[in-house]
Amino acid sequence: MNRKEFFKAMGAVAGAAAFGSRAKAACPAPCDCGTGGGAAGTLPGRVLGSGRAAMSVSTLGFGCMGLTYNRSQHPDKKQMSRLLARAVDCGVTLFDTAIVYGPLENELFVGEALAPYKGRINITTKFGHEIVDGKATGRQTSRPDVVRRYCEESLRRLRLDSIPLFYQHRFDRDTPIEDVAGCIADLIREGKVQRWGLCEVSADIIRRAHAVCPLTAIQSEYHLMHRLVEKNGVLDVCRELGIGFVPYSPINRGFLGGGINEYTQFDPANDNRQTLPRFQPEALRLNTRIVNVLQRFGRTRGMTSAQVALAWLLSKAPFVVPIPGTTKQAHLYENLHTLDFTLSAGDIAELERAVETIPVIGDRYDAEQQKRVLG
Numbered sequence: 272m273n274r275k276e277f278f279k280a281m282g283a284v285a286g287a288a289a290f291g292s293r294a295k296a297a298c299p300a301p302c303d304c305g306t307g308g309g310a311a312g313t314l315p316g317r318v319l320g321s322g323r324a325a326m327s328v329s330t331l332g333f334g335c336m337g338l339t340y341n342r343s344q345h346p347d348k349k350q351m352s353r354l355l356a357r358a359v360d361c362g363v364t365l366f367d368t369a370i371v372y373g374p375l376e377n378e379l380f381v382g383e384a385l386a387p388y389k390g391r392i393n394i395t396t397k398f399g400h401e402i403v404d405g406k407a408t409g410r411q412t413s414r415p416d417v418v419r420r421y422c423e424e425s426l427r428r429l430r431l432d433s434i435p436l437f438y439q440h441r442f443d444r445d446t447p448i449e450d451v452a453g454c455i456a457d458l459i460r461e462g463k464v465q466r467w468g469l470c471e472v473s474a475d476i477i478r479r480a481h482a483v484c485p486l487t488a489i490q491s492e493y494h495l496m497h498r499l500v501e502k503n504g505v506l507d508v509c510r511e512l513g514i515g516f517v518p519y520s521p522i523n524r525g526f527l528g529g530g531i532n533e534y535t536q537f538d539p540a541n542d543n544r545q546t547l548p549r550f551q552p553e554a555l556r557l558n559t560r561i562v563n564v565l566q567r568f569g570r571t572r573g574m575t576s577a578q579v580a581l582a583w584l585l586s587k588a589p590f591v592v593p594i595p596g597t598t599k600q601a602h603l604y605e606n607l608h609t610l611d612f613t614l615s616a617g618d619i620a621e622l623e624r625a626v627e628t629i630p631v632i633g634d635r636y637d638a639e640q641q642k643r644v645l646g
Contacts (some may be wrong), residue, residue: 314362317592319515320487332356332365335381335594340372343538345598352384359388367594369397369440374407380430396425396596397440400575413443415454422463439466441643448476450484471644474504486514493518493582495632521584521593528577529562556631564625574612581609586619
């Protein structure tokens with residue numbers, strides 16, 4: 272099934288089995304996404320982290336970056352506010368932003384749009400990219416004094432008294448991770464931050480940081496076209512230490528949804544995909560073979576390729592919580608309907624075998640951006 276076919280059937284309630292033994296996903300009366308009955312306004316949940324660092328969230332979160340930043344043209348803020356409200360109505364409780372998105376503008380928008388839902392949801396944000404006079408410098412800094420300042424500024428923009436989860440967005444090679452962890456521990460004691468996490472770091476950095484201040488989650492790119500965290504020890508150390516894992520770009524920046532091809536034009540003023548080797552026309556043309564695999568797999572199961580990609584991620588571990596983003600209500604519903612499906616061990620093996628026969632063309636980042644990630 273492709274997205275067009277899915278949208279024609281939007282009103283129908285899927286009858287497939289749910290993940291594990293959970294109750295069927297449910298939304299309140301104002302939400303017409305059709306995810307079924309049960310308690311109003313709830314989605315199945317997962318737990319990121321453990322012990323005092325634990326955080327209960329909806330099984331799927333919402334990545335907010337593309338609402339205003341780096342994803343070409345987008346609807347106006349009024350429409351985007353309605354979209355976030357609809358996500359809350361449908362039971363999404365995890366919303367992710369960052370200081371560098373804009374910069375600053377995404378936090379301001381998310382803070383305003385989600386202010387009415389304070390106490391019902393969790394907004395996570397990220398520090399680590401240097402921002403001077405409202406502009407990103409391209410450098411990373413996590414000096415404790417800077418982290419403190421960024422925390423205070425994020426609290427104001429997000430209209431929060433305490434940040435539920437504060438990630439280091441990119442590793443700062445000039446500041447020992449132990450110093451960063453110590454700063455966050457102080458902010459937690461002061462009540463300004465509740466939990467913390469890291470993005471795109473190695474297993475060793477995770478261990479060192481966790482030893483100083485327990486981590487709630489690691490956020491890194493993870494999807495069927497980029498599975499490095501399965502090989503570099505990151506998922507293993509999360510499992511061992513009881514740390515959650517939040518895959519960003521779980522549909523590979525929209526590509527695995529089937530709506531992007533070699534003819535797609537990205538806004539040069541507001542879309543970083545045009546700079547990525549994997550999103551150049553020839554790479555897109557060749558990598559479409561992977562999308563075709565997901566479409567064929569989903570066709571006999573009533574799933575779109577995006578749902579296949581998300582269901583695969585959810586099957587990898589119970590501590591994995593993807594954060595797909597969208598500017599379209601129909602895609603929000605499509606993503607949430609993923610929870611109406613389960614993949615068996617045989618399904619997963621079949622899908623992975625088919626995908627692994629096709630080489631991924633193009634690096635995920637250019638050389639300069641790749642320097643900022645540890646993996």
